[in-house]
Every structure is written in structure tokens, then in C-alpha cells.
Amino acid sequence: MMALVIEALIALLILTGAFFTLAGSTALVRFPDFFLRLHGPTKATTLGAGALLLAVALYFSWHDGQLRVQEVLIMLFLFMTAPVSAHLLAKAALHLGTRGQVELPRKRAGAAGWHGVPSGRSRSSRRDAASTSAMKKT
Amino acid sequence: MIAAALLIGFAAVCAALLLDLYRIVRGPLLPDRALGLDTLTYNAIALLMLASLHFQQNSFFAAALVIAMLGFISTVALSLYLLRGEVIE
Numbered sequence: 001m002m003a004l005v006i007e008a009l010i011a012l013l014i015l016t017g018a019f020f021t022l023a024g025s026t027a028l029v030r031f032p033d034f035f036l037r038l039h040g041p042t043k044a045t046t047l048g049a050g051a052l053l054l055a056v057a058l059y060f061s062w063h064d065g066q067l068r069v070q071e072v073l074i075m076l077f078l079f080m081t082a083p084v085s086a087h088l089l090a091k092a093a094l095h096l097g098t099r100g101q102v103e104l105p106r107k108r109a110g111a112a113g114w115h116g117v118p119s120g121r122s123r124s125s126r127r128d129a130a131s132t133s134a135m136k137k138t
Numbered sequence: 139m140i141a142a143a144l145l146i147g148f149a150a151v152c153a154a155l156l157l158d159l160y161r162i163v164r165g166p167l168l169p170d171r172a173l174g175l176d177t178l179t180y181n182a183i184a185l186l187m188l189a190s191l192h193f194q195q196n197s198f199f200a201a202a203l204v205i206a207m208l209g210f211i212s213t214v215a216l217s218l219y220l221l222r223g224e225v226i227e
Contacts, residue, residue, distance in 0.1 A: 011143035014191070018143075018150035021184050025154035028161050028177055034169055037161075041177040045154075049180045052147070052187040053202075059140075060196045070199040071187070074206055078180070081210040085176055088217035093169040095221050 006062050013055035020048030034093050042086040050075045144192055151185045172216040179209030 027040025057071035158181060162174035183202045190198035215225050 007139050011139045014140070014143040014147045014188070017184060017187075018147040021154045021181060022150040025157035025177060025181065028174065029157045034167060034173075037170065037173060041173060041180065045177055045180045049184045049187075052184045056187045056190050056199075059191060063194075064196070068196070070203075074183070074199060074203050077203070077206055077210075078183070081206070082180075085210055085213040085217070088214055088221070089169055089173055089176070092172070092217045092220035093167070096167070096169065 006058070010055050010059050010062075013051050013058065017048045017051035017055065020044045020051065022048075024048060035090065038086055038090060038093075042082055046078060046082045049078055053078075140191065144188060147188050148185075148192075151181055151188060154181050155185070168220055172213060172220070175216070176209060176213045179205055179212075182209075 021044075024040040024043070024045030027044060028037055031037045031040065053071040053075040057068050057075075060071075061068045155178065158174050158178045162171050162178070165171045165174055182205055186198050186202045186205070190196065218225050
């Protein structure tokens with residue numbers, strides 16, 4: 001009974017880690033702007049790697065019968081260093097002025113707009129179009 | 139149960155590695171490529187942990203620790219290079 005519960009917990013941690021790792025990398029590919037792309041790896045991928053490290057620590061603690069802290073230390077290291085490296089990357093991107101060099105995704109006819117608002121239908125469509133064109137211009 | 143979860147985990151992490159590679163190759167700007175490399179190290183740690191569970195070897199944490207430290211230091215060095223044009227003043 002105890003073994004089943006621990007196995008289910010480890011499998012759940014592995015699935016959580018796999019999901020968040022894939023979500024972070026998908027965000028890295030799919031988001032349109034560098035400052036949006038920074039969100040995926042710094043939050044989702046960190047959580048995914050942390051969940052996998054916790055799964056390994058739990059598995060070997062249960063398998064060997066003694067507490068195992070090495071993976072937890074790596075997890076703490078990752079959680080401490082991920083915001084620092086993201087902050088430095090954001091500072092570098094601000095310094096290089098990437099806002100003006102980002103191209104917007106092509107808008108399909110009738111599809112949802114860039115902000116998820118259907119274009120040309122809602123009351124604030126003119127403002128959205130104005131802000132989008134302003135963003136395109138800068 | 140763990141074996142099935144490991145299979146899904148290997149598939150997801152390998153797909154994530156390919157997506158990072160796409161961003162590194164395609165990335166329009168230099169910070170994009172640096173961010174892709176940073177994410178690649180995180181996914182390498184995730185893949186190492188999955189391999190550690192698959193082969194039942196509990197000594198993979200040393201490699202993961204080295205990769206984590208090298209990834210952090212290389213990201214900081216790349217950011218400082220992009221920020222100032224030189225790493226060590």
C-alpha cells in the first residue's frame with residue numbers, strides 16, 4: 001500500500017515535470033516578443049526541472065531507505081539562480097533595444113487578434129488596431 | 139506505473155530540447171539565442187534526472203550539478219557580454 005502511494009507520487013511528479021518542461025519550451029518558441037519569451041523558461045521550465053529533481057530524490061530516498069538531499073540542493077540552486085540569469089538577460093535585451101526589432105505575427109483574416117480580441121468586432125477594436133499599428137511602427 | 143510515466147517524460151523532454159534548438163537556430167536576436175541556451179541546460183538537467191530514474195543509478199546528480207553551475211555562469215557571461223561588450227573588466 002505504501003509502495004503504491006509512493007510510486008503514484010513519483011509518477012505524478014514525473015508527469016508534472018514533463019508537462020511544465022514542454023510548456024516552457026513551447027512558450028519559448030510560440031511567444032512573439034523576447035520579453036514574453038522570457039516568461040516560459042524562467043517559470044515553467046524551472047518548475048518542471050524542480051519537479052523531476054524532487055521525483056529522483058523521493059525515489060532514491062525510498063529505494064535506498066535513507067534520506068537523500070543532493071537533488072534537493074540542485075533544485076535550490078536552480079531556484080536561486082534562474083531569476084538572476086533572467087534578470088541579466090532582460091537587462092541585456094533592454095540595453096540592445098529589442099522592442100523595435102520585433103516583428104508581429106501575421107494576422108489571419110477573421111482570426112483572433114494579437115491580444116486575443118477578435119479584430120473588427122468589439123467596441124474597442126479601433127483602439128486595439130491603433131495600439132497594434134503603433135507597436136508595429138515603433 | 140513509473141515506467142509509463144518515464145516514457146511520457148522522455149518524449150516531452152526530447153520535444154522540449156528540439157524546440158529549444160529551433161529557437162537557438164532561428165532566434166532573431168542574440169538574447170533569444172542566449173535564452174535558448176539557458177533553457178537547453180535546464181532541459182538537459184531534466185533529461186539527466188529521467189535517465190537516472192531509468193537506469194536506477196543514483197550518481198547522476200553530480201553531472202546535473204556541474205551542468206547547472208556551467209549553465210548559470212555561461213548565461214551570466216553571455217548577458218554581461220551583450221550588456222557591456224566585455225565579460226571581465
